[in-house]
Amino acid sequence: MTHEAAPESVTPRSPKAMPRAKRRKGTPVTTGPGMRAAIYVRLSRDTDESTSPERQRAACEAICEARGWEVVAVEEDIDVSGFSRGLERPGLQRILARLADLDVVVFFKIDRLARSTVDFAEIMQIAETQSVALASAQEPLDLTSSMGRAMARVIAVFAELESDTIGSRVSNAHEHLRREGRWTGGRVPYGYRVVPNPNGAGRVLEINPDEEKVVHGIVDRVLAKESLMKIATDLTKAGVVSPGHRSRQPNGKRSDSERWYTTTLRSLLTNPQLLGQVIEDGKPILRTDGLPLVTRPPILDMRTWHALQDELTRRSDRSERRREGTALLRGVLFCSLCSGRMYTYVAGGRTRYRCIGRLKQRQAGQDVDCYGPSVAAEALEAHVAKEFLRGIGHMPVVKIEKKVAEDFRPQIRQAEEALKDLEADRYERGLFKGEDGAHRYAAQYAKLEERLSSLKARQSDAAPGGVEEIPTGKTHAELWDDSDTAGRRDLLLNAGTFVEVAPAQRGGKKLDPSRISVYFGPEGFIRRAEAEGKDPESATLMLIDSDFN
Structure with a gap:
């Protein structure tokens, strides 16, 4: 029998990484x-x-x-x-x-x-x-x-x-400290400063007097209808330190910029920490009754806070934006053909008012019954100003202040908002899970409903208030001379001024006064409400806040 020769021994090589192309995917x-x-x-x-x-x-x-x-x-x-x-x-x-x-x-x-x-x-x-x-x-x-x-x-x-x-322990520890009024770090809210806790360990927030004055100044200007852009510009020019500047933020996100922006102001003015509330993850920490926890002195009172939020909400509505930079008769001037508002445009270097009802009707697929009349702005504004000063310029301006002996509406609004937040926590954000969570949710909800019911009962029994007329010591003519365009427009609006422009009957460069109808007082309020598609009864509410009550 023949035997095959044994193969020669081969020294094994060190294994190398397998080529990627020869490797079966997923193996x-x-x-x-x-x-x-x-x-x-x-x-x-x-x-x-x-x-x-x-x-x-x-x-x-x-x-x-x-x-x-x-x-x-x-x-x-x-x-x-x-x-x-x-x-x-x-x-x-x-x-x-x-x-x-x-x-x-x-x-x-x-x-x-x-x-x-x-x-x-x-x-x-x-x-x-x-x-x-x-x-x-x-x-x-x-x-x-x-x-x-x-x-x-x-x-x-x-x-x-x-x-x-670990996260739960840290979060619970922080919430416990916050409920005790202690400061746990992060961005320092504008209007406050961090100081040693006078009652024990840790640190707390107290009101910064200088920043408190700035906040109140901003709020007063906003409620006086000044634009956020103007306020931000003035604060920057005055060298007021902005909320996020590193000179007042010990850590976290900081900025070297000393400029104020409208977004900075909105963020500041909508932060409930101005009420002394304690915020966690962007939301107020709630007490056992479901209301926000307050552990530090508030900078704003509840009434001012709600007035401020209402004003900021009004400004976010485009139909209500008629402040600085707009024309004198914006919101005052209407077209007699379609009852639509008239707006300014520039043609040949001159400003004119025109009705855009024709364009709106076309976009809505409606029959066009308005050709969009226009009128020269300068002559029209001079004519309306003359009629205004001739008709009521001599009348004194009286500030109407409504007096309410007892008013629980701010607390009612706060309780209603807390109820909405509680419902969102349960059904939208998925909090209060499990049987224990359901019990805690039901207990908080019951306490809030009880408080809301009590507040509404007290409001219904509140002593009736009255209306107090406070003389300003000036006439409409005197205030007109002292006011800018925005101030004069407010005088016109508060006096119920309603101006209607009819189609031109003849050509010419001069203003035809017969095209212009000017109304003041109750009749003006009623006509404006009808032109804007509002209930004429709303004109009664306007009269309460005007000089023609």
């Missing part, structure tokens, strides 16, 4: 030598020595060296939360972007890679589709097997639970 790789590894390091805050970046990296490098893996990349996310940022972390994204060049991703522990089970499962799925293994330096898991991946998910669940527990 887990073996964790053998020669694999290309990327190390991922994450730390929420660079202060914990037990999981410091250096310790994490050293542990990951040790496992790579022990298994013969080649470290081709190291990515770090320092001061980055794995819970709040999810997968949107720069270092993690760089690793996920180059999975095609890797065989394994190494991390210190699963909670360094992901803080939620959903995020960990997504990372695992992305890695599996690229045939990339995951390896933990501290946990004895084989993530290339189904059992190992199942165990990893269990660990991720406990990591998420630990994160939630």
Whole structure:
């Protein structure tokens, strides 16, 4: 029998990483030598020595060296939360972007890679589709097997639970301190300053007298109908420190800019912290009765706050924007053909008023019955001013102040808003979960309803108020001379001025007075209400606040 020669012995070569093209998609790789590894390091805050970046990296490098893996990349996310940022972390994204060049991703522990089970499962799925293994330096898991991946998910669940527990403890501790009136850090609300707690440990907020004056000045100007743009410009010119400037913010988001903006003013004026309320995650913390918790002295009283919010809401309505920069007869001048308001435009360098009813009717698909008459602005304004001063210029201007002996409407409004917020917390934001949550929700809701019912009963029995006429000591003519365009327009509106423009009967450059009808007082209020499609009875309410009551 012939025997075949034995094959020559061959010295085995060191295994190399498998070519990516020959690897079946989704097939887990073996964790053998020669694999290309990327190390991922994450730390929420660079202060914990037990999981410091250096310790994490050293542990990951040790496992790579022990298994013969080649470290081709190291990515770090320092001061980055794995819970709040999810997968949107720069270092993690760089690793996920180059999975095609890797065989394994190494991390210190699963909670360094992901803080939620959903995020960990997504990372695992992305890695599996690229045939990339995951390896933990501290946990004895084989993530290339189904059992190992199942165990990893269990660990991720406990990591998420630990994160939630820590977050809940911190949140509860902060809320406890806030309910005691303590300051827990963050942006300092404008109008306040941080000082040592006079009654014990920690810090509290107290009113900053200088900033309080600024707030009251801003509120007075807003309620006097001044534009936010003008107020912001004046504050910047005066060198008043803006709310976000680093000179008054100890930490957090700060700015080097000393400019005030309209957005800055709106944010300041709509912040309920001006009422002394305690805010958490953008919402007031509630007491057990469902009303906002107040632990610091308020800068604004409730009546002023509601008047301010009503004014800001009015300004957000485009139909009510008729302040500075608009024409004298804006809101006063109407077309006799379609009863529509007339607006200014410039033609040949001159300003004219015209009706845009024709355009509106076409856009609405209606029959056009208005050709859009126009009239020269300068001549018309002079004519109306002359009629106004001739008719009521001699009359004294009397400020009407309504006196209410008892008024619980601000508290009623606050309770109603608290009820709405409570309902949103339960049914929209998903709070008050579980049986205990349902009991707490029902208790708060019952207390709020009881308070609202009590306030409405007290309001119904409130002593009737009256109307007090306070002389200003000036006539309409005197105030007209002292006012700018916006002030004069307010005089016209408050006097019930209604001006109607009829179509021109003949051509010519001069104003034809026969086209213009001017009304004041009760008749003007009623005609304006009818032209605007409002209930004529609303004119009665206008008269209460006018000089023709």
